[in-house]
Amino acid sequence: MPHVDTDLTLTPVGHVSSPLTDRAAAPRQGSEGAPEAWLVFEPAYHAALDGLRPGDRIIVLTWLHQASREVLRTRPRDDPANPETGVFATRSPDRPNPVGLHPVEILQVTGRRLRVGGMEAVDGTPILDVKPVLGSPPGA
Incomplete structure (x- = not known):
């Protein structure tokens, strides 16, 4: 087995500002009625936003800070009718990492803030990174 450096350090680049404050009441996916939210970036990362435009589709990577890191098996969508499944086969927020x-789609760019549609993350969720959706032309 090759040696893997397990000393990982992640630095949030910003946070989600959202009307969602209760994890239990939040939609499970953005397409399930999630509200618009603001992605607020730290001043040190302002230059990294250059080139992002309204209409761009992006993938926001967050740290689900309210999640349990001990869960290895769950019932998909917390439905008791579903069999227990390993978390790596689900979209459960509760998982080792x-x-x-x-x-999401960018709706507005204002300084260090991006307004996005359909963001199911709760208020205060740390943002780790943002990446463009491949095949989505800038500004399209």
Whole structure:
């Protein structure tokens, strides 16, 4: 087995500003009625936003800070009718490394803030990174 450096350090680049404050009441996916939210970036990362435009589709990577890191099995969508499944086969926020993946559209760019549609992350969720959706032309 090759040696893997397990000393990882992640630095949030910003946070989500959202009307969602209760994890239990938040939609499970952005397409399930999630509200608009603001992605607020730290001043040190302002230059990294250069080139992002309204209409761009991006993937926001977050740290699901309210998640349990001890959960290895769950019932998909918390439905008792579903069999227990390993978390790696689900989109459960509770998992060993609770990284959130949020495909959203940029609605507005204002300084260090991006207003996005359909963001299911709760208020205060740390942002780890932003990446463009491949095949989505800038500004399209």
